[in-house]
Amino acid sequence: MAKYWIGFLGCFFSVWTVSCGQPSPQKQQKVETTSAPQDNAKADLQLIFQVLEEKYQGKTQSRSSLTFKNTGNAPLLATGWKIYFNGSPSYKAKDTNGPIKIESINGDLLHLVPTENFKAIASGDSITVEVVSAGQIINDSRAPYGFYLVWDKEPAKGYTLTTRYVKPTKNAVGWIEAQDIYRQNQNIQNIPEDKLTKVFPTPAQYTKTGSSITLTPATMVTTDPAFANEGKLLSEYLETILGKPNVAQVQEYGKNSIQLNKKPGLGAEGYELQVLPMAIVINATTPAGAFYGIQSLKTLIPPSAYAQKQTSITVDGVQIKDASRFPHRAFMMDVARNFQQKEQVLKVLDLMALYKLNVLHFHLNDDEGWRLEIAGLPELTQVGGRRGHTLDNLQFLQSAYASGPDVNNSTGSGHYTKEDFIEILKYAKARHIKVIPEIETPGHARAAIKAMDARYYRLLNEGKKTEAEQYLLRDLNDKSVYRSVQYWNDNVMDVSMPSTYRFLEKVTDEVLAMYKEAGAPIQTIHFGGDEVPKGVWEKSPSVQALMKKDASIKEIDDLWYYFFNKLNAMLKARKMYLSGWEEVGLRKVRENSKLSYVANPVLAKENVHVDVWNNIGTNSDLAYRMANAGYKVVLTNVTNLYLDLAYQKAYEEPGLYWGGFVDLDKPFYFIPLNYMKNMKVDESNNPIKPGTFAGKEQLTSKGKANIVGLQAPLWSERILSPERQEYMLLPKLLGLAERAWAPDPMWATEPNTAKSEALYTAAWSQFVNTLGKRELPRLNYYHNGFQYRIPTAGALVENGKVLANVQLPGMVIRYTVDGSEPTAQSKVYLGPITEKGTVKLRVFDVTGRGSRVIAVDNR
Structure with missing residues (x-):
């Protein structure tokens, strides 16, 4: 998954040796270095970061500048301070004899300290140093961030510094250009809204009848008693746009009513929906089916109805028969790296429900945070759930992912109380969403490890050693030396210790108690299982003692199977099955000194579910190999479904890019049962060469039955606000919803390449028109509105005219030629622009929110 490759690149590139030169502004040398420290420099030192050169010295590394600007009234002294920040440990001063040195602490935390060559910075002056780092900095996700200053005389206190990031002046990394976007969009057809399928995701059978019904505040909701919860939710929804209709548990045909009827034979999630002139009828066998029929009705309602209270709403007549394609349609929310409040979780659950996603994979702990209250283990949230500037990690964890020095930071610190979690579970259950809690083990467990260290020292001081x-x-007494792919040297549980299993049983039982109190279903706990680094456990006395005692553990690698066999047994005893990342079901094999991974046949027989993310390089067929071997597989392919990856290769686009760039089309053109057929580009966004997948394993009939569904994760390393979460989430999540629910599209199974491409182009136009004209306008208001990404305009110059287009028809392109940034009042693009000069273009939605600006020269 994402966390693997971010760390891998950093660990790999950090072996590069960087050479140096020294900037030495003369003005700074005149400053007296014996002046008293400037107290307001705590806040008045500003930093400016800019990439100067990619592929520095012909290597895969970047040379950047870091400017210290003193905006205070007194000099910044040459000594007596450190500046902490988060970034890859590969960051080093370009000049080893220069004014600064950079040292790695642990994880992504580093500090910058002045050397004897650093000269004090006078008020109003600045000094610029150069740094070298691994990899190419395509956007600011690989730039250092989260800077704060600590005075030597006040070592336990940090002061946040303001940092400005300046876009590089040269396109040395192949950023996407306006003309590239134009060409990507040029096959999109503008489809009138009345020609669009008005239920989303696309239903299995959909027929327009030509009639309609008008809903008013007097509309009656009638429901079978089995669907009382669904009727209540429908009534509450209608109240937001019409005023509250009446709800009655009757099954009589009523004028101007919405009826929820129980009908056998429609399956676990199937439904029928008829919009008739006198009534709307939803038939289903189960409450889930009735619920999904209601969600389809919601998307039938015109998006404009959400803008304000309506006196009436006209709904077009349709006949629909529908059911889900996959039973497992999941979104993974990471709240460990950076936290999201309960209210945001509930909002995302409503979004998931609207588009028929039914699994929230809740990533509740990691190296950087433990987010769930566990009765009897207060340190888990008191220590493991908070981050700030610390010298020992005993009161709270160190800063990570730009959480800064303040322990009250709302992204680095936070957790869900027992009451919060139960409320989330109840909310999800009412919307037919299963919540799968993830407890990361044995790696990615630093927050838990440090929390239990704090507990140990507290009780030891009280004389309670046992x-x-x-x-x-x-x-x-473990002296093992390792470094995880996120650079931690202390983040792996010792799987030989009985206390580790007592801890996991305690957490499991407390989690189960919360589910029971909430009345929520739970069939599995996800126990992580990924990215345990080499070197772990090798010098643990406890491990050595276990290996002498247990003959089945012949080498360190065998501890992996020992651990997950015990977890599997623990869950089976509680009538649950084990879930984890793909590594849970893999076994190391060495042939001719070459290491490879194959499916572990032992757990394949145990109903173990694995989320398989790695479809890069030699692992492109890994998900299919594991499904063929007997594992229940959730396709979580990084190249198409990782929502935290940047939409485009542009400096202004937020998001990671280690696994490629994931725009709206990537989840849409994903073919679950034959995904190699439609993989178009590699993780560097280069076209995939013919024959790349020759010889790769394809799904067998048994393997197809083991593909239980799809999942899109949103890792939160760079998610520092609800708004950023929604930007990365939408509209990409709607591509996942379409693929997980809707029937296999014709273009996915058409053997003729030309016909398949034509069918795809038509389907893509239908999809983006539906989003641009119906679903995203709806989401401007649904649950108080979502801050989805608005696409960048495409543009090129042809025959002295600027041509422009947009990915989502229904949105408006506006432009300026006077050098100003386009606003919601600027000229609307209606056709080729003949005006000369620099043409700036920006896309706007119906509320006036705009995209980033692109510019083209028409000279």
């Missing part, structure tokens, strides 16, 4: 050791997660 109790202190009850849930300890590491051997205190």
Whole structure:
């Protein structure tokens, strides 16, 4: 998954040696370095970061500048301070004899310290140093961030610094250009709204009848008693746009009513929806089916109805028969790296429900945070759920992912109380969403490890040694040396210790108790299982003792199977099955000194579910190999479904890019049961060469039955606000919803390449028109509105005219030629622009929110 490759690149590139030169502004050398420290420099030192050169020295590394600007009233002294920041440990000063040095602390935390060559910075002056780092900095996700200053005389206190990021002046990394976007959009046809399928995701059978019904505040909702919850939710929804209609548990045909009827034979999630002149009828066998029929009705309602209270709403007549394609349609929300409040979780659950997603994979802990209250283990949230500037990680964890020095930072710190979590579970259950909690083990467990360390020292100081050791997660005498792919050297549980299993059983039982109190279903717990680095456990006395005792553990690698066999048994005893990342079901094989991974046949027989993310390079067929071997597979392919990857290769686009760039089309053209057929570009966005997948394993009939569904994760390393979460989430999540629910499209199974491409182009136009004209306008208001990404305009100059287009028809392109940024009042693009000069273009939605600006020269 994302976290693997970010770390891998950093660890790999950090072996580069960087050479140096020294900037030495003369003005700084005149400053007296014996002046008293400037107290307001705590806030008045500003930093400016800019990439100067990619592929520095012909290597895969970048040379950048970091400018220190003193905006205060007194000099910044040459000594007596450190500046902490988050970034790859590959960051080094370009000049080893220069004014600064950069040192890695742990994880992504580094600090910058002045050397004897640093000269004090006078008020109003600045100094610029150069740094070298691994990889290419395509956008600011690989730039250093989260800077804060700590005075030596006040070592436990940090002061946040303002940092400005300046776009590089040269396009040395192949950023996408306006003409590239134009060519991507040029086959999109503008389809009139009345020609669009008005239910989304696309239903299995859909017929327009030509009639309609008008809903008013007097509309009656009638429901079979089995669908009382669904009727209540429908009534509450109609109240937001019409005023509250009456709800009655009757099954009589009523004038101007919405009826929820129980009908056998429609399946677990199937429904029928008829919009008749006198009534709307939804038939279903189960409450889930009735619920999904209601969601389809919601998308039938015109988006304009959401803008304000309506006195009446006209709904077009349709006949629909529908059911889900996959039973597991999941969104993974990471709240461990950076936290989201309960209210945002509930909002996302409503979004998922609208588009028939039925699994929230809740990533509740990681190295950087533990987010769920566990009774009897207060340190998990008191220590593991908070981040700030710390010298020992005993009161809270160190800063990570730009959470800064303040322990009250709302993204680095936070957790869900027992009451919060139960409320989330109840909310999800009412919307037919299963919540799968993820407890990361044995790696990615630093927050838990440090929390249990704090508990150990607290109880030890109270003279309670036995109790202190009850849930300890590491051997205190372990001298093993390792570095995880996120650069941690202390983030893996010791799987040989009985206390580790006591801890996991305690957490499991407390989680199950919360589900029981909420009345929510739980069939599995996701126990992570990825990215345990080489070197772990090798010098643990506890491990050595276990290996002498247990003959089945012949080498360190065998501890992996020992651990997950025990977790599997623990869950089976509680009538649940084990879920994890793909590594849970893999076994290391060495042939001729070459290491490879194959499906572990032992757990394949145990109903173990694995989320398979890695479809890069030699692992392009890994998901299919595991499904063929007997594992229940959730397709979580990084190249098409990782929502935290940037939409486009542009400096202004937020998001990571280690696994490629994921725009709206990537999840849409994903073919679950034959995804190699439609993979168009590699992780560098280069066209895939013919024959790339020759010899790769395809799904067998048994393997197809083991593909249980799809999942789109949103890792939160760079998600510092609800608005950023929604930007990365939407509209890409709608591509996942379409693929997970709708029937296999014709273009996916058409063997003729030309016909398949033509069918795809028509389907893509239908999809983007539906989003641009119906679903995104709806989401401007649904649950108080979502801050989805508005696409960048495409543009090129042809025969002295500027041509422009947009990915989502229904949105408006506006432009200026006077150098100003386009606003919602600027000229509307209606055809080729003949005006000369620099033409700036920007796309706007119906509320006046705009995209980023692109510019083309028409000279």
